[in-house]
Amino acid sequence: xxxxxxxxxxxxxxxxxxxxxxxxxxxxxxxxxxxxxxxxxxxxxxxxxxx
Numbered sequence: 001x002x003x004x005x006x007x008x009x010x011x012x013x014x015x016x017x018x019x020x021x022x023x024x025x026x027x028x029x030x031x032x033x034x035x036x037x038x039x040x041x042x043x044x045x046x047x048x049x050x051x
Contacts (some may be wrong), residue, residue, distance in 0.1 A: 018044050 022030065022040045030036060035043040 015044050018047070 019040055022033075022035070022044070023037070025033075027037060030040070033043075
């Protein structure tokens, strides 16, 4: 019953952690990953983290 809700929470939490980690990287490493500091949220939204 609660599995879809738990999955949504886990997905949200992983995205937040990923965004936090990416913000801690310097700009050269972000460029190597294919993103920029102002595009981190969109970059993470485009990832399929849990699947």
